[in-house]
Amino acid sequence: MTKKELFEMVKNLEPLCRNSCRFIWNHPELGGAEKESADYYRQVMADEGFVLVNEEKLEHAFYAEYGCGSPVIAILGEYDALPGLSQTVAESKKPVQEGGAGHGCGHNLLGAAAAVGAIAVKRFLEEEGIQGTVRFYGCPEEEMLSGKVKMAYHHMFDGCDIAISWHPMSGNMVYDSGYLSSASAHFEFKGRSSHAAFAPELGRSALDGVELMNVGVNYLREHVSSRARIHYTTDSGGFAPNIVPPRAGSWYFVRAPYISDVKEILERVRKIAEGAALMTETSVEMKIDYGCCEMQENHAYADLAYKNLKEAELPVFDEEDISFARKLEETIVKTDVAKAHKLYGTEGAPLAAKLADRNLYEKSPLTASSDSGDVSHMMPMCVFSTTCWPAACSPHTWQSTAAAGSPIGEKGALSAAQVIAGIAYDLYTKPQIREKIMQEFQTKKEDYTPMYQE
Ligand SMILES: [Zn+2]
Numbered sequence: 001m002t003k004k005e006l007f008e009m010v011k012n013l014e015p016l017c018r019n020s021c022r023f024i025w026n027h028p029e030l031g032g033a034e035k036e037s038a039d040y041y042r043q044v045m046a047d048e049g050f051v052l053v054n055e056e057k058l059e060h061a062f063y064a065e066y067g068c069g070s071p072v073i074a075i076l077g078e079y080d081a082l083p084g085l086s087q088t089v090a091e092s093k094k095p096v097q098e099g100g101a102g103h104g105c106g107h108n109l110l111g112a113a114a115a116v117g118a119i120a121v122k123r124f125l126e127e128e129g130i131q132g133t134v135r136f137y138g139c140p141e142e143e144m145l146s147g148k149v150k151m152a153y154h155h156m157f158d159g160c161d162i163a164i165s166w167h168p169m170s171g172n173m174v175y176d177s178g179y180l181s182s183a184s185a186h187f188e189f190k191g192r193s194s195h196a197a198f199a200p201e202l203g204r205s206a207l208d209g210v211e212l213m214n215v216g217v218n219y220l221r222e223h224v225s226s227r228a229r230i231h232y233t234t235d236s237g238g239f240a241p242n243i244v245p246p247r248a249g250s251w252y253f254v255r256a257p258y259i260s261d262v263k264e265i266l267e268r269v270r271k272i273a274e275g276a277a278l279m280t281e282t283s284v285e286m287k288i289d290y291g292c293c294e295m296q297e298n299h300a301y302a303d304l305a306y307k308n309l310k311e312a313e314l315p316v317f318d319e320e321d322i323s324f325a326r327k328l329e330e331t332i333v334k335t336d337v338a339k340a341h342k343l344y345g346t347e348g349a350p351l352a353a354k355l356a357d358r359n360l361y362e363k364s365p366l367t368a369s370s371d372s373g374d375v376s377h378m379m380p381m382c383v384f385s386t387t388c389w390p391a392a393c394s395p396h397t398w399q400s401t402a403a404a405g406s407p408i409g410e411k412g413a414l415s416a417a418q419v420i421a422g423i424a425y426d427l428y429t430k431p432q433i434r435e436k437i438m439q440e441f442q443t444k445k446e447d448y449t450p451m452y453q454e
C-alpha cells in the first residue's frame with residue numbers, strides 16, 4: 001500500500017472522524033469525569049478489533065492495542081473539556097449551558113483524529129501483514145496536566161517505542177520542542193478564629209497568611225527565569241468579615257522551561273509560605289499534587305512530522321468556513337488580529353490554510369504545558385498541529401470552542417488523522433528513519449520519574 005492509498009483510507013473514515021468530533025463536542029466532560037467520552041472511544045476501538053487495556057485506578061484512562069511485536073507506536077488521544085467555556089457554534093458568545101463546560105482546547109478533535117489515525121494504521125498493518133503494534137491511548141485529565149503523569153506512574157506506557165501526538169491550533173505546523181514544565185501545589189493556612197471587633201487580639205488570620213504569601217511570591221517573580229510562570233487562585237471565601245478566618249487556602253501552578261527549575265522555584269515558594277505563616281502566627285502546609293515535564297526536543301522526529309504535513313492533504317476551507325472564521329475574528333481585538341496574521345503569514349485571511357515554515361515554532365512556541373511532555377521523556381514523541389480555528393484565536397476561549405464544534409475544526413481533525421497515519425507508515429516501513437530518531441532520543445535522554453504519588 002502506498003502512503004497515498006493510506007491517506008485515501010483515512011479520507012474514507014471521514015464520517016467516523018466527524019461523528020467522533022461532534023459526539024465529544026456535544027458531551028463536554030471535565031478532566032477526571034470523562035466517562036462518556038472514554039467509553040465512546042472504548043467502543044469505537046473495540047468495534048474495530050482493538051484489544052482494550054484499562055487501568056483500575058484510573059477510571060477514564062485506557063489504551064487500545066492492535067498487532068504484535070515491535071515497533072510499538074503510541075498514538076495519544078485526549079477528550080477532556082474546560083470549565084465555563086460552553087458555547088454554541090455561533091459567531092457571538094452564546095453558551096449551550098451558562099457556566100457549563102466546553103471544548104475550548106479542541107480535545108474533541110484531538111481524540112477523534114488520534115482514534116481515526118490509529119484505525120487507519122491498524123488496517124494498514126492488517127492488509128500489509130507488517131509486524132508491529134499500534135496503540136491508541138485514551139488519556140484523561142490533560143487540562144489538569146495530570147492524566148499522562150498518573151498513567152506513567154501506573155506504567156501504562158511500558159512497552160511503547162515511540163509516540164505520535166498532535167494538537168488543534170491556528171496553523172499547520174510542527175513543534176520540535178515546547179511545553180513548559182509545570183507543577184500544581186496547594187497551600188493550606190490555619191489560624192485562630194475570634195470576634196474581629198470584640199477580641200481581635202485573640203485571632204490569627206489564615207487569610208492574612210494567604211495574602212502575605214501572594215505578596216511575597218509577586219516579589220519573587222523578578223528573580224526567576226523570565227520564562228517561568230507563577231499563577232494562583234484562592235478559595236479563601238471565609239465567613240463574615242467579623243469572624244477572623246481560621247482557615248484559608250491557595251492553589252499555585254509553577255511553570256518553567258525545565259522540571260528542575262520548577263522544583264527549585266517551588267522550594268522558594270514554600271519558604272515564602274512559611275515566612276507568611278511566621279509573620280501571621282498561623283501554620284501552613286504545602287501539598288504538591290503533581291508536576292509534568294517539558295517536551296524533550298527531537299529534531300529528526302519533527303522533520304518526519306513536517307514531511308508528512310507536506311504530503312498529507314491540509315484542511316481546505318470553503319466560503320462558509322472562511323465567513324464564519326471572519327465573524328469570530330471580528331470579536332477579537334484588532335491589534336491582536338494583525339499580530340496573528342503577521343505570524344502566520346495569512347495576509348488578512350482569517351484561516352491559515354498553508355503549511356507554515358518549518359521553524360515557525362521558534363516564533364510561536366508552546367508556552368503552555370502538557371502532560372504529554374512526560375511521554376517525550378519515556379520515548380521519542382512528535383507534536384504537530386493543523387488549522388482548527390482562526391489564526392487570531394487563542395485556545396481556551398469561547399471562539400475556539402465554537403470553531404472546534406464547526407466544520408473548520410472537523411476538517412483540521414481529518415487532516416491530522418492523515419498526518420498521524422503517514423508518520424506511522426514511515427516509522428513502520430523505514431527503519432533507518434526510526435533509528436535516527438531513536439539515536440537523538442538516546443543522546444538527550446535523562447532519568448525520568450513521574451512527579452506524582454498516591
Ligand atoms: Zn488546553
Ligand SMILES: [Zn+2]
Pocket residue numbers: 105106107142167
Ligand atoms: Zn489542549
